[in-house]
Amino acid sequence: MNTLFLPELxxxxxxxxxxxxxxxxVALNAGRTAEFMEGLTDKEMWQVxxxxxxxxxxxxxxxxxxxRQLAMLVAEPAEETSLLIEEIPEDDxxxxxQELPVEIVDQIxxxxxxxxxxxxxRLRSYPEGxxxxxxxxxxxxxxxxxxxxxALDELSRQASDLETIYYLYVVxxxxxxxxxxxxxxxxxALKEPTRTLGEMMETDVVVALTGEDxxxxxxxxxxxxxxxxxxxxxxxxxLGIITHDDVIDVVREELTEDAQRIAxxxxxxxDFLRIQLGLLxxxxxxxxxxxxxxxxxxxxxxxxxxxxxEIYAWLVCFIPLIISSGGNSGSQSATLVITAMTGGEVVPxxxxxxxxxxxxxxxxxxxFLSLIGFLVALFLAPSAWDALVIPITLLSxxxxxxxxxxxxxxxxxxxxxDPALMSNPFVAGIVDIxxxxxxxxxxxxxxx
Amino acid sequence: MNTLFLPELxxxxxxxxxxxxxxxxVALNAGRTAEFMEGLTDKEMWQVxxxxxxxxxxxxxxxxxxxRQLAMLVAEPAEETSLLIEEIPEDDxxxxxQELPVEIVDQIxxxxxxxxxxxxxRLRSYPEGxxxxxxxxxxxxxxxxxxxxxALDELSRQASDLETIYYLYVVxxxxxxxxxxxxxxxxxALKEPTRTLGEMMETDVVVALTGEDxxxxxxxxxxxxxxxxxxxxxxxxxLGIITHDDVIDVVREELTEDAQRIAxxxxxxxDFLRIQLGLLxxxxxxxxxxxxxxxxxxxxxxxxxxxxxEIYAWLVCFIPLIISSGGNSGSQSATLVITAMTGGEVVPxxxxxxxxxxxxxxxxxxxFLSLIGFLVALFLAPSAWDALVIPITLLSxxxxxxxxxxxxxxxxxxxxxDPALMSNPFVAGIVDIxxxxxxxxxxxxxxx
Numbered sequence: 001m002n003t004l005f006l007p008e009l010x011x012x013x014x015x016x017x018x019x020x021x022x023x024x025x026v027a028l029n030a031g032r033t034a035e036f037m038e039g040l041t042d043k044e045m046w047q048v049x050x051x052x053x054x055x056x057x058x059x060x061x062x063x064x065x066x067x068r069q070l071a072m073l074v075a076e077p078a079e080e081t082s083l084l085i086e087e088i089p090e091d092d093x094x095x096x097x098q099e100l101p102v103e104i105v106d107q108i109x110x111x112x113x114x115x116x117x118x119x120x121x122r123l124r125s126y127p128e129g130x131x132x133x134x135x136x137x138x139x140x141x142x143x144x145x146x147x148x149x150x151a152l153d154e155l156s157r158q159a160s161d162l163e164t165i166y167y168l169y170v171v172x173x174x175x176x177x178x179x180x181x182x183x184x185x186x187x188x189a190l191k192e193p194t195r196t197l198g199e200m201m202e203t204d205v206v207v208a209l210t211g212e213d214x215x216x217x218x219x220x221x222x223x224x225x226x227x228x229x230x231x232x233x234x235x236x237x238x239l240g241i242i243t244h245d246d247v248i249d250v251v252r253e254e255l256t257e258d259a260q261r262i263a264x265x266x267x268x269x270x271d272f273l274r275i276q277l278g279l280l281x282x283x284x285x286x287x288x289x290x291x292x293x294x295x296x297x298x299x300x301x302x303x304x305x306x307x308x309x310e311i312y313a314w315l316v317c318f319i320p321l322i323i324s325s326g327g328n329s330g331s332q333s334a335t336l337v338i339t340a341m342t343g344g345e346v347v348p349x350x351x352x353x354x355x356x357x358x359x360x361x362x363x364x365x366x367x368f369l370s371l372i373g374f375l376v377a378l379f380l381a382p383s384a385w386d387a388l389v390i391p392i393t394l395l396s397x398x399x400x401x402x403x404x405x406x407x408x409x410x411x412x413x414x415x416x417x418d419p420a421l422m423s424n425p426f427v428a429g430i431v432d433i434x435x436x437x438x439x440x441x442x443x444x445x446x447x448x
Numbered sequence: 449m450n451t452l453f454l455p456e457l458x459x460x461x462x463x464x465x466x467x468x469x470x471x472x473x474v475a476l477n478a479g480r481t482a483e484f485m486e487g488l489t490d491k492e493m494w495q496v497x498x499x500x501x502x503x504x505x506x507x508x509x510x511x512x513x514x515x516r517q518l519a520m521l522v523a524e525p526a527e528e529t530s531l532l533i534e535e536i537p538e539d540d541x542x543x544x545x546q547e548l549p550v551e552i553v554d555q556i557x558x559x560x561x562x563x564x565x566x567x568x569x570r571l572r573s574y575p576e577g578x579x580x581x582x583x584x585x586x587x588x589x590x591x592x593x594x595x596x597x598x599a600l601d602e603l604s605r606q607a608s609d610l611e612t613i614y615y616l617y618v619v620x621x622x623x624x625x626x627x628x629x630x631x632x633x634x635x636x637a638l639k640e641p642t643r644t645l646g647e648m649m650e651t652d653v654v655v656a657l658t659g660e661d662x663x664x665x666x667x668x669x670x671x672x673x674x675x676x677x678x679x680x681x682x683x684x685x686x687l688g689i690i691t692h693d694d695v696i697d698v699v700r701e702e703l704t705e706d707a708q709r710i711a712x713x714x715x716x717x718x719d720f721l722r723i724q725l726g727l728l729x730x731x732x733x734x735x736x737x738x739x740x741x742x743x744x745x746x747x748x749x750x751x752x753x754x755x756x757x758e759i760y761a762w763l764v765c766f767i768p769l770i771i772s773s774g775g776n777s778g779s780q781s782a783t784l785v786i787t788a789m790t791g792g793e794v795v796p797x798x799x800x801x802x803x804x805x806x807x808x809x810x811x812x813x814x815x816f817l818s819l820i821g822f823l824v825a826l827f828l829a830p831s832a833w834d835a836l837v838i839p840i841t842l843l844s845x846x847x848x849x850x851x852x853x854x855x856x857x858x859x860x861x862x863x864x865x866d867p868a869l870m871s872n873p874f875v876a877g878i879v880d881i882x883x884x885x886x887x888x889x890x891x892x893x894x895x896x
Contacts, residue, residue, distance in 0.1 A: 029654070032652055063672075156636050156637075156638040159636040165635060166614055166632075184607055184614075187603050187607050187631070190600060191604065204477045204480055205477075206477070206479070223511075227614075227675065244675070244696070245670070245692070248669075248692070251696060251699055255699075255703035256791055259710060262783070263710070263782075263783035271793045272794055272802075273793060273802070278812075280805075281813055285813055285816060288777060291773075292821075293820075295768060295769045295773065296820075298772075299765040299768070299769050299828065302764055302765040316757055317747040317754070318747050319750075320743060320768070320771050320880055321744060321746060323772070324739070324746075325743065329732075332711050336713060336720055337720070339707050339720075340719070340720035354720075360725050361725055361728055365729055365732060368737070372737075372744075373740075380751060432768055432772060436768065
């Protein structure tokens with residue numbers, strides 16, 4: 001947090017130094033200005049913001065922590081907050097509205113101009129996680145017959161209201177998307193100012209449908225390196241755009257959820273520090289309980305083998321080692337396969353190749369660790385022959401663990417299930433039980 | 449894979465239908481064209497590409513899989529590949545050069561124009577993972593005194609050679625970065641064509657230094673929602689830019705590495721299916737071996753408690769359950785904290801708040817699972833009193849596991865170490881040993 005300016009800011013506020021505060025609000029870029037204000041209280045932040053013009057206010061506000069944005073919108077009077085809400089970009093605005101308590105929203109909405117109110121209602125009607133919920137409608141739509149000169153003039157008129165002017169969407173009289181012209185093309189064509197948009201436009205446009213899943217949208221934006229992607233309805237009506245910065249957020253969100261699922265946590269869908277404790281316990285408890293029941297099976301398995309364990313008590317020492325080796329190997333394999341599938345490097349059809357490679361890798365790892373295990377076992381087992389139980393078991397368990405670790409996620413993906421959620425728990429559980437069974441049976445064979 | 453066009457394409461190639469192939473190369477957008485070509489062999493792809501103009505060829509080529517791009521550059525004669533290399537955007541070009549075998553590069557480089565050759569040498573000199581290695585030098589640099597009209601004209605002249613024209617970097621005669629003007633500003637200012645760039649520019653520019661870590665660059669681009677970030681040297685010389693699409697790739701790479709580290713795999717830095725098996729085994733083996741040694745400690749711990757275990761043989765049945773409960777809980781906690789730190793939601797200073805919350809959550813989870821464990825233990829233990837050992841141990845182990853799981857990553861981050869790499873293995877190992885020690889000692893107290 002940058003505290004450099006806080007004393008000055010507080011002084012300026014105390015003495016109502018209007019000129020200085022107005023200067024502060026415009027001197028630096030909006031993001032930096034927000035940084036310098038971070039150390040103020042919510043009340044102080046709001047007061048400073050009042051010295052900025054309405055659209056600059058919204059710009060700076062946009063860089064605050066979402067938690068603080070919401071706190072301010074709740075605390076301050078609706079007459080002031082509605083002025084701010086009007087200026088906030090549509091897609092960010094509807095996200096805030098959806099997080100605010102209903103009573104606050106009911107106070108603010110009536111104070112907004114009808115057009116903004118209708119826009120909010122429209123955008124919030126789209127289900128979360130879809131293209132419709134991510135988009136903004138502040139987009140440059142121009143007619144085909146406009147010339148380069150006319151288009152630039154129109155653009156310069158609209159520019160400050162638009163989310164981005166870098167792609168221009170060419171629409172017909174019915175608002176149907178006909179093609180796309182980049183501002184780069186427009187600028188390059190300045191030497192031929194009478195060319196029309198219709199002549200220049202690319203008709204093969206990469207689009208997203210309003211109901212399309214946000215991860216699918218992100219994949220398109222990444223694949224084609226787009227600055228923005230247009231959102232259309234089934235009739236090819238041009239409804240809005242989603243910009244690259246919102247896509248970066250989707251990518252980050254998607255990968256964080258994957259990491260959480262791999263650790264057997266149902267995705268939090270809220271900040272780790274903000275989520276209600278009861279809800280957090282529930283989301284963690286689901287899989288922890290399932291894993292627990294899987295582990296209970298090991299208790300019953302060991303019960304069945306109690307006879308052997310009483311005879312060869314030294315076998316007990318190695319139980320945690322055996323199952324953790326299997327578990328760690330399987331967990332490594334599962335994680336690598338799941339992240340590879342998420343990144344598009346691997347598809348279920350690759351299973352034969354992945355399997356063969358895993359056989360080799362697991363044999364290499366298993367042999368190495370079995371050797372170490374054998375050396376240790378020589379100290380704890382009655383004889384060298386007896387000690388052989390350990391390396392044989394370790395090798396078998398590690399190979400089984402690795403192979404389960406690659407097969408199960410790919411199988412689940414093939415069946416249309418989420419590989420990340422289903423695999424690590426199953427891999428762990430299956431490998432634990434397999435480990436016990438292999439261990440005791442190898443012991444039975446070798447020690448009797 | 450889109451196989452729709454393959455038969456036609458192969459026919460066109462067989463009959464040398466020049467006009468049709470030229471039409472195919474320009475009819476759709478470059479990304480889509482590349483998609484339709486995916487099913488061809490490398491040789492066929494190369495042949496089709498020859499029907500496109502040089503810069504269109506590079507555009508389509510840019511959408512192919514990196515593996516295939518490299519295969520083509522190796523297989524085809526240097527006279528043809530050098531023509532392509534000339535047209536490929538600088539930042540992508542230097543990445544390819546660094547992946548090609550040295551002999552191939554030595555054949556291609558001499559055939560390039562001197563300016564391209566110097567540019568490649570310059571860019572490849574930057575260490576991997578830094579801003580310098582990500583940037584391109586194809587950037588719009590204009591002088592302060594240019595008017596809006598002059599700037600647009602200059603831009604239209606350069607536009608097709610530049611990576612992006614959406615930010616214009618204002619430099620002085622010594623190429624020092626003075627400020628930034630967005631094309632949006634330029635277009636909005638068309639009504640005042642005599643304003644100069646110097647009057648309009650924002651002087652407070654968010655920049656990256658050439659040696660700056662790519663994750664730090666990505667964080668800036670995300671925070672300020674930038675389309676591109678300028679890269680300067682310590683003297684503020686304007687060297688190049690990094691665009692948003694490269695940043696999305698960095699974010700994805702960064703989060704995938706995190707997920708791999710959490711599973712105790714040193715990041716692969718190569719595709720899962722392409723990496724050499726020996727190297728893969730080594731990267732997995734490092735942590736697997738460390739974990740193995742940690743687990744060996746459990747073998748010695750159990751050895752010390754062999755006496756108790758012989759008397760109360762039923763305790764053995766629950767060993768896997770105890771340590772896996774501790775391990776799973778700890779792993780959940782560690783993953784949640786690590787992903788929260790990566791996403792910037794949590795910083796080491798938040799430890800007190802995180803710790804208190806974790807105490808509550810672990811008590812909730814531990815109590816629930818202990819209850820289930822108790823019910824099962826009633827079946828397997830000699831008496832209800834004896835069975836109490838299990839729930840008491842489970843509760844202690846789960847709480848300890850969760851608390852270790854949140855404290856260790858945050859501690860490591862505080863010490864400047866990578867939390868993801870250091871924590872899950874340590875959490876697992878520590879909790880396993882703790883689990884055994886707690887278990888036996890609770891048993892000793894309660895059963896004697």
